[in-house]
Amino acid sequence: MPELAITVIGPDRTGIVADVAEALAEVGANLTDSTMTRLRGHFAMTLICTLAEPSAAEAALKSLTGVTTTVREVSPSSVDESGESWVVSVHGADRLGIVAAVTRVVAASKGNITDLSTRLAGTLYVLIAEVDLPAGAGDELAERLAVAASELGVEVTLRRADSEIL
Numbered sequence: 001m002p003e004l005a006i007t008v009i010g011p012d013r014t015g016i017v018a019d020v021a022e023a024l025a026e027v028g029a030n031l032t033d034s035t036m037t038r039l040r041g042h043f044a045m046t047l048i049c050t051l052a053e054p055s056a057a058e059a060a061l062k063s064l065t066g067v068t069t070t071v072r073e074v075s076p077s078s079v080d081e082s083g084e085s086w087v088v089s090v091h092g093a094d095r096l097g098i099v100a101a102v103t104r105v106v107a108a109s110k111g112n113i114t115d116l117s118t119r120l121a122g123t124l125y126v127l128i129a130e131v132d133l134p135a136g137a138g139d140e141l142a143e144r145l146a147v148a149a150s151e152l153g154v155e156v157t158l159r160r161a162d163s164e165i166l
Contacts, residue, residue: 001050001051001052002050002051002052002054002073003032003048003049003050003073003074003075003076004029004047004048004049004050004051004054004057004071004072004073004074005046005047005048005070005071005072005073005074006024006045006046006047006048006049006057006061006069006070006071007044007045007046007047007069007070008020008043008044008045008046008047008061008064008067008068008069009042009043009044009045009067009068009069010042010043010066010067010068011041011042011043011066012038012041012042012043013043013066016043016067017036017045019064020045020047020061020064023060023061023063023064024047024049024051024057024060024061026060027051027053027056027057027059027060028051028052028056029049029050029051029056029057029060030049030050030051031047031048031049032048032049032050033047033048034046034047034048035115037117043067048074054071054073057071058071083111083112083132083133083134083135084132084133084134084135084137084138084160085114085130085131085132085160085161086111086130086131086132086133086138086141086158086159086160086161087128087129087130087131087158087159087160087161088102088106088127088128088129088131088145088156088157088158089126089127089128089156089157089158089159090102090125090126090127090128090149090154090155090156091124091125091126091154091155092124092125092152092153092154092155093123093124093125093153093154094120094123094124094125095125095152095153097152098125098127098152098154099116099118099127101148101151101152102127102129102145102148102152102156103116103129105141105144105145105147105148106129106131106141108144109133109137109140109141109144110133110134110137111131111132111133111137111141112131112132112133113129113130113131114130114131114132115129115130116128116129116130117129125154130161138158138160141158142158145158
């Protein structure tokens with residue numbers, strides 16, 4: 001069955017998640033992965049689902065008003081998920097280039113960022129990233145992050161992610 005990547009973006013409002021989920025359920029889409037957030041009053045959602053007829057998802061989502069949607073077929077993931085899970089946290093004064101510098105350091109350590117969020121609260125900038133690292137790469141990444149933190153004038157911490165219990 002085809003796998004689809006769907007994005008939905010628009011002004012946030014009560015019930016938007018339910019509207020998207022119901023529209024997709026009505027055409028038989030099985031949601032396998034999703035993430036949703038509100039960014040300064042704007043709604044952003046990305047979903048992966050399976051659906052026998054991909055055009056049915058596009059038709060179902062057209063009934064939603066005030067949002068922009070995209071639907072595209074994707075192939076199953078080929079990303080190696082056998083690494084160790086870590087969390088990178090950054091706190092400091094807002095300045096240009098924090099995300100670029102920190103994510104470049106993670107990439108240089110062969111880390112794969114699996115989730116990332118940022119928030120600006122007044123002048124405080126916060127970045128939280130979940131990272132998959134090759135076994136034993138945590139110490140090297142911690143050293144590289146310490147150098148980047150000093151250059152950026154921010155605090156950076158790296159810790160192992162707790163196992164999730166499903």
